[in-house]
Amino acid sequence: MARPVWAGNLSFGLVSLPVGLYTATDSHTFHFHQLQRGTSDRIRNRRVNERTGKEVELEDIVKGFDTGDEYVLVEPKELDEIAPGRSRSLEIAGFVDLAEVDPIFFDKTYYLGPRGSEYGKVYSLLEQALAKAGKAGIATFVMHQHEYLVALKSENGLLTLHTLHWADEIRDPKKEIDTLPGKAKASEKELMMAEQLINAMSMTWDPEEFHDTFQEKVAALIEAKKVGETMEKAEPAAEPTGVVDLMEALRASVERAGSPKATGGKATASEKGSGSAKTTGKPPAKKRVRSTPKEDLSGLSKADLYKEAAAANLPGRSQMTRDDLVKALTRA
Structure with missing residues (x-):
């Protein structure tokens, strides 16, 4: 406990x-040690007196507030008292x-x-x-x-x-951000299209539907580097939408959000309104990733097997041995 x-x-x-x-x-944060490049030597942070260069024990350290002309010293016990x-x-x-x-x-x-x-x-x-x-x-x-x-x-x-x-x-956003749009107004058509996009992408809040994909990729990167292999780089970020292209981007987004391919085969917002199909309000169902046939898995490296396991969203994959990954992917 x-x-x-x-x-x-x-x-x-x-x-x-x-x-x-x-x-x-x-937290999902990976904790890395600091090493000197080209060696396996750990880098340690030490409490050092900047004047003498000598290390100082923790019990000999007090808090000092800089008033400009001098330091006002405060003992830890004084803060408690x-x-x-x-x-x-x-x-x-x-x-x-x-x-x-x-x-x-x-x-x-x-x-x-x-x-x-x-x-x-x-x-x-x-x-x-x-x-x-x-x-x-x-x-x-x-x-x-x-x-x-x-x-x-x-x-x-x-x-x-x-x-x-x-x-x-709490900071004042008007003082922190000098690029706020102020009185910039969207047109009625743009506003209506944006509302349609929001409705088409509406879903029921379910935190279990989301997971830390970056943490999984970091784990996959570590596994790949252990066996001397590399990973594919991520796709570059999308280009900013210009004012001229805004309406077209909104229209294409609404069409994409409502398509069966984008929704995993679920009904679109228009279908929901017409009663031709039922929707659950949840995010698009994740498609099952078909694993490589068993006879092909045996020739894959552990890093490749881990990539397959990550794509199939297999639980506990980071603790699996190579044989465990083959068995788990075969069962999947």
């Missing part, structure tokens, strides 16, 4: 609940409608769990009340020497905590 990244007391009104905070998400209670307290200031919190404020998600089965009733009470009211609790708390603004929500029978950006951290 995972260990909480923070533990303290959640309070709303005079009700207090001991809770633990757990990370809710993982100025907020001793807040570092263990998560007090809800009030409750707001979820729709009132703009998505740009949301940052990272955590799970909240009670610290002991004896607190299950209080935990469940708050979770059910939030779900029924459709509201989120707004609070602030200190974790790892940083204060966070958070929203406490009920999701799928448990409490989740979402860190929020502070208001002064």
